[in-house]
Amino acid sequence: MTNRLSLKTKLSLLLYSVIGYLLLPVILLYLARRMLKSKDYRQGFWQRLGFIRGNFNGCIHIHCASLGEVNAAKNLIEQLINTYPKHTIVITNSTPTGAAQVEHLFGSKVTQLMAPIDVWGASRRFSKKLSPSLSVFTEVEIWPNWLLSLNKQNTTLVMVNARLSEKSFKRYQSLAALFNPVIGCFSWIGCQSDQIASRYSCLSANKVSVTGNLKFDLQINPDIAAKVSQLTQLVTATRPIWVGASVHPGEYEQVINAHLKIVKQKPDALLVLVPRHPEQFNKVAEYLTGQNIQFVSRTKQTEISSTHSVWLVDTLGELMSFYALAEIAFVGGSLVDRGGHNPLEPAALAKPVVMGPYQVNCLDICQALQDKRALATIDNANELAEVILRLWSDPNLYQQAAVAASEVVMINQGATLKTLSAIKKIQPALF
Secondary structure: OOHHHHHHHHHHHHHHHHHHHHHHHHHHHHHHHHHHHHHHHHHHHHHOOOOOHHHHHHHEEEEOOOOOHHHHHHHHHHHHHHHOOOEHHHHEEEOOHHHHHHHHHHHHHHHEOOOOOOHHHHHHHHHHHHOOOOEEEEOOOOHHHHHHHHHHHEEEEEEEEEEEOOOHHHHHHHHHHHHHHHHOEEEEEEEOOOOHHHHHHHHHOOEEOOOHEEEEEEOOOHEEEEEEHHHHEEEEOOOOOEEEEEEEOHHHHHHHOOOHHHHHHOOEEEEEEEEEOOHHHHHHHHHHHHHHOOOEEEHHHHOEEEOOOEEEOOOOHHHHHHHHHOEEEOOOOOOOOOOOOOOHHHHOOOOOOEEEEOOHHHHHHHHOOOOOOOEEEEEOOOHHHHHHHHHHHOHHHHHHHHHHHHHHHOOOOOOOHHHHHHHHHHHHHHH
């Protein structure tokens, strides 16, 4: 592939690589700061520079950047594990939360590695050592050096659950000399919608299909009822409960502000607050203390009395249980410009969903839920409080939203089967 690159593409790739190396000290400084704040970022540091141990030649490789991508690809990964137990399966992640979720979901069934920084040396070292027969990239992970390095190893590259916003599409179009050949490395791209498929086709993709969204294929753990029962026993009285999930700095303050407005009308309301990243746990606790808000941290495993207004979830892997416990879910990353996190988990549990205006990461999902009035979009803390109170005060409105949320999830399932079938056709020798 590399030998067939045009001169313009080679020059674009050279410029991209030079910029990458110039930014490398900044990237390393950022990682160093994160490592000082959170030990999780120390995991796999050398892997990020392309130094990995072990022999993975011919493995099946899946790249899931963060927590959301891991959850979306969960069923697909399980299918690959169960169907092809003799293949080594390697999952790469860009974030510690993604890595932790891989460990939580799959344990020793897979090998977890941190993805390389996309500079030429790190990507080349990583790709040569990994040398997979198949690499599956999820959603919108287009890293020129890494993909070209894998392509040079004769790896079959596919992208699944692909999404591409209008903004990203225009950016890739403006840098077509660099990104069109890189996107052309993929043998097949499975897209979430017709519109996304059209965008990739315009960027010189080889083969594009519409498979739907893997996130709709989520399965509810049968143990969740028992977990909810355990959580319920910690709440000393029957109370209206809502959850502020995956909230970011600048967002959790707004959610807490909305709750303060809610308790003026519903004094017994309980907010379950779930920060997106572990390094924010202490900061959120300090903020609650500074606001003189009575709260309990989940790690204390103590009862939630009538004096406690907030339950701060400072643990990982329990969000689905808290979604099931709560009556209404606010899904974060949407009141601040983070693109919005996945609203399908509470929807699958038949919970009305509320989100802010930033929904680009899951725009089609949000639109489908909103069309059925299962999701309400708000712009600020005042509107968030108003929607929560309205749902609690109108049982019919609440029931309609809850039923609609569950129906949207059910009627859109099937992407995992379509994706696995397409992968088998792309590389039948593997199977």
